[in-house]
Structures are given as C-alpha cells and as structure tokens.
Amino acid sequence: MTPHILKKLDSDIASLRSRVQAMFALALQQLEDSVILFEKCHREKGLAVAELEPRLHELQFAIDRECANMIALRQPNAGDLRIAIASMRIASAIEAVGNAALEIAGAGERIHKSGRKPLSESEELVGQYGAVQQMLVAARDACQKLDAGALSVIARTRLEQSRESSALIERLGARLEAEAGRARVLAEEIEIARCLNRIAALALAIALQVHYMARGEDRRHQPLEELLDEVAGA
Incomplete structure (x- = not known):
C-alpha cells in the first residue's frame, strides 16, 4: 500500500473515531435531559x-458513508476493517440510545402533563439512570482509548444492573395491578425502567464492539455470566 493511501486511511479512521465520540456526546446529553424532565x-x-x-x-x-468509502477505496487491512465494521455497529447502538432517551422524555412528559407526580420508585429510577449513565460513559471512554479491558468492568456492571432493573420492573408491575388509580403513572415508570435497561444493554454492546476492534474476538450473543468469566480470566 502506498504512503499516500496509508495517510488517507489514517485520516479516515481519525474522522470515524471523532464522529463516534460526537455521537456519544449527543446521546449522553439526550439521556441526561430526559431524566431531568422526568x-x-x-x-x-x-x-x-x-x-x-x-x-x-x-x-x-x-459514519456509514465514511466506512463504505474507506472499505471501497482504501483497501484496509484486517485491523482497520474491524474498526470500520465496529464503528458502524457502535453508531447504530448510540442512535438506539438516543431513541430510548426520547421514549423516556415522552413518558416523563405524559406523567407531568397528567398532573401526577412520579411515585416513590422515581428515586430508584434515577438511581438506575446513574448506573446506566456510568456504563455509557465507560463505553465511550473505552471506544476513545480502544480499551478492550473495559469489557470486564462494563459486563460486571451490566449483570448487577440487569438484576436490579428486573426487580424494579417486577415491583412496579405488582403495584400496577394493586393500584388502579395510579395505573397511568406506573405504566410510564415501567416504560422508563425498560428504556434504561435497554440503554444498559446497548452500552454493553458497544463495549463488545470495542473488544472486537482491539482483539478481533466477536463475543456477541455469549451468555453474560460466561462472558464475564472468560474476559475476567483473560
């Protein structure tokens, strides 16, 4: 490969990584604003x-255009090709985080528009937001530094967050059956909890793609406990 093509390839990769970080910044802002509304x-x-x-x-x-052009025009090696593929997957995951933030904002808006305040579980929902935000920030930092080792930390956090989220959604569901007068607010809180849980799953998906970029190991669809054991022991 000529020095000119190598230089262009380096420039393309730097541009990709910059755009991915810009997407992270926007999605994190959306998530923060949606929870402030709620x-x-x-x-x-x-x-x-x-x-x-x-x-x-x-x-x-x-990002999709840059990746397509890079693959078509620059003849990237295996490592650079992984960066292109993973960047598109990460961008898709970040876009899904933004969609979930919109759903949280919509649920919060409907709660307040109805004149009802969030119930006692709102404190736990905000606590879930804190955990999810930390996961997303960790995924962003791992992507910026190409840190494959961050997967272990994010996977461990995801395992704990998933258990807490399931317990919270179960409690909200029980209240939904018992407190018909508060059904609308409870249903919206369940939606918020599910959105936060989905964002946590997306943060883990991003960490998996960083791991793929750095080490060439595709660990998607691997059971979380098994993944955590293998990554922690690596």
Whole structure:
C-alpha cells in the first residue's frame, strides 16, 4: 500500500473515531435531559432531547458513508476493517440510545402533563439512570482509548444492573395491578425502567464492539455470566 493511501486511511479512521465520540456526546446529553424532565418536571428538556435527534442521525449517516468509502477505496487491512465494521455497529447502538432517551422524555412528559407526580420508585429510577449513565460513559471512554479491558468492568456492571432493573420492573408491575388509580403513572415508570435497561444493554454492546476492534474476538450473543468469566480470566 502506498504512503499516500496509508495517510488517507489514517485520516479516515481519525474522522470515524471523532464522529463516534460526537455521537456519544449527543446521546449522553439526550439521556441526561430526559431524566431531568422526568425527575424535576423541567418540561423544556423534552424539546431539547428532540432537537438533538436529527444531529445524531446525521452523524450516523456520515459514519456509514465514511466506512463504505474507506472499505471501497482504501483497501484496509484486517485491523482497520474491524474498526470500520465496529464503528458502524457502535453508531447504530448510540442512535438506539438516543431513541430510548426520547421514549423516556415522552413518558416523563405524559406523567407531568397528567398532573401526577412520579411515585416513590422515581428515586430508584434515577438511581438506575446513574448506573446506566456510568456504563455509557465507560463505553465511550473505552471506544476513545480502544480499551478492550473495559469489557470486564462494563459486563460486571451490566449483570448487577440487569438484576436490579428486573426487580424494579417486577415491583412496579405488582403495584400496577394493586393500584388502579395510579395505573397511568406506573405504566410510564415501567416504560422508563425498560428504556434504561435497554440503554444498559446497548452500552454493553458497544463495549463488545470495542473488544472486537482491539482483539478481533466477536463475543456477541455469549451468555453474560460466561462472558464475564472468560474476559475476567483473560
């Protein structure tokens, strides 16, 4: 490969990584704003979440185009090809985080529009947000540093968060059956809990792609406990 093509390939990869980080920044802002709306009834945050969505889509489209062009024109080696493939998968996962944040904002808006305050579980939902946000930030940092070792930490956090989320959703479901007068708010809180759980799963998916970029090991669809045992022992 000529020095000119190598230089262009390095430039393409740097651009890809920069756009991925920009997507992370937007999705994290959307998530933060959506939870502020739910927790504190700052309803102007709903508009802020929606306004960031087109920018997120633009970045995802740009990443897809850059990856396609890089593969077609630069003849990347195996390592650089993994970066291109994983970057597209990560961009798709981040875009899904933005979609989940929009759903959280919508649920929070409906709760406050109905004149009902969030119930006692709102504190636990905000706690879930904290854990999910930390996972997403860890995934962002791992992507920036190409840190395959972060998968172990994120997988361990995901395992604990998943258990807590399942217990919370079960409690909310029990209250939904017992407290018919609060059914609307409870249903919205269940939706928020499910969205946060989905974002946690996406953070793990991103970490798996970073691991793939760095080590060439595709561990998607591996049971979480098995994955954690193998990665921790590596």
